[in-house]
Amino acid sequence: MAYSRRDFEQAAESIINIGKILYQRGWTPATSSNFSQRLDEGYCAITVSGRDKGNLTIADIMVVDLEGIPQTPQKPSAETLLHTSLYAWNSSIGAILHTHSLNSNLISCLCRGNRWRLQGYELLKAFAGINTHETVVDFPIFDNTQDIPQLAKQVREYLETGIPCWGYLIRKHGVYTWGRDMAEALRHLEAIEYLMECELELMRLKGVT
């Protein structure tokens, strides 16, 4: 293994900080959600199953390999494979955030079909590689399931179509997004949440259901 103890401690600190931020925004209720950061080409640090994300300590962060196999004694989250399969898919992904926010649940219920489509918003430029509002961005929506290996496979198949993708929704469950580092993953998550708020408010104002 190439990462050092110091690398793990820095990743854990970054995950603990992000937990505080996202918990305060109300996006990680009731010990839900999970966050991870890549350590090297073969391992990542990830939150342990079922801990209060607003009060994480270093004992709540564990190491898994990119097949989701624990390298430390703690119990991994059931959704660990959704993180590790993304790191294995794209070596430029450095951090992944998954929350159970209210808005991601609502949008995933209200969108008909298997995608949430966004068009024309200035804030689309928050997504890495987008330089103009004159673009269309799709976030795929997958049905919720407890069969995580199957869901990881569906996500991988979507990503391999080559359609640009900055995240995805799981219906009545939450949202996944990622970035080259934790700061970029947070920027993507903030943009997604803001855009969900815009779309939901528009639906309320128009009376659309």
Ligand SMILES: [Zn+2]
């Ligand atoms: Zn979840």
